[in-house]
Amino acid sequence: GIQVEQSPPDLILQEGANSTLRCNFSDSVNNLQWFHQNPWGQLINLFYIPSGTKQNGRLSATTVATERYSLLYISSSQTTDSGVYFCAVRPYSSASKIIFGSGTRLSIRP
Amino acid sequence: DGGITQSPKYLFRKEGQNVTLSCEQNLNHDAMYWYRQDPGQGLRLIYYSQIVNDFQKGDIAEGYSVSREKKESFPLTVTSAQKNPTAFYLCASSMASGGAYEQFFGPGTRLTVL
Numbered sequence: 001g002i003q004v005e006q007s008p009p010d011l012i013l014q015e016g017a018n019s020t021l022r023c024n025f026s027d028s029v030n031n032l033q034w035f036h037q038n039p040w041g042q043l044i045n046l047f048y049i050p051s052g053t054k055q056n057g058r059l060s061a062t063t064v065a066t067e068r069y070s071l072l073y074i075s076s077s078q079t080t081d082s083g084v085y086f087c088a089v090r091p092y093s094s095a096s097k098i099i100f101g102s103g104t105r106l107s108i109r110p
Numbered sequence: 111d112g113g114i115t116q117s118p119k120y121l122f123r124k125e126g127q128n129v130t131l132s133c134e135q136n137l138n139h140d141a142m143y144w145y146r147q148d149p150g151q152g153l154r155l156i157y158y159s160q161i162v163n164d165f166q167k168g169d170i171a172e173g174y175s176v177s178r179e180k181k182e183s184f185p186l187t188v189t190s191a192q193k194n195p196t197a198f199y200l201c202a203s204s205m206a207s208g209g210a211y212e213q214f215f216g217p218g219t220r221l222t223v224l
Contacts, residue, residue, distance in 0.1 A: 033212060041198055043215040086152060096160065098213055100152040
């Protein structure tokens with residue numbers, strides 16, 4: 001089945017820094033989402049981005065479907081950005097399932 | 111206020127007991143899903159349902175059962191056959207399971223087996 005790899009697994013930054021999180025996937029997909037899991041476990045939808053670039057405030061994402069990767073950019077980090085960021089894909093070969101990566105744990109220090 | 115609700119938030123169970131986790135959505139979504147998350151891990155699919163009265167096994171269905179009698183509801187039963195049930199359980203829904211539809215999540219239920 002499709003493999004979804006996220007990097008780095010852990011990232012510690014000072015408040016105000018910028019970061020780039022990466023998601024690589026091994027097969028063609030028709031759906032890619034980025035989520036932020038907060039300390040209480042809630043998964044918050046950040047982007048639905050099967051291709052192209054989107055921006056929402058300090059966050060932006062780019063998916064290059066032909067090269068099978070997606071990037072999540074966080075600028076001017078705040079302590080509330082801490083948590084785990086997950087990439088999830090829906091492969092063409094299994095349209096009913098979404099496969100999650102193992103996540104990037106981001107810690108923003110004040 | 112549209113969304114997905116899960117109850118209870120925390121659940122404690124003795125070994126050998128079955129327990130049912132509730133998931134309700136008022137988004138008029140056709141598809142619903144159950145995931146399991148272990149500490150420090152990603153999410154794994156337990157069961158999913160594309161339409162009322164129909165559901166399919168996910169990657170880790172053993173020891174779990176579901177029903178889909180109403181569009182709004184997709185309860186998950188963790189049976190005594192599940193060897194290691196302590197985990198965080200998340201319910202999700204989307205407009206449909208096929209095609210490119212965004213998935214939304216409930217707040218989760220933390221199950222602890224004593």
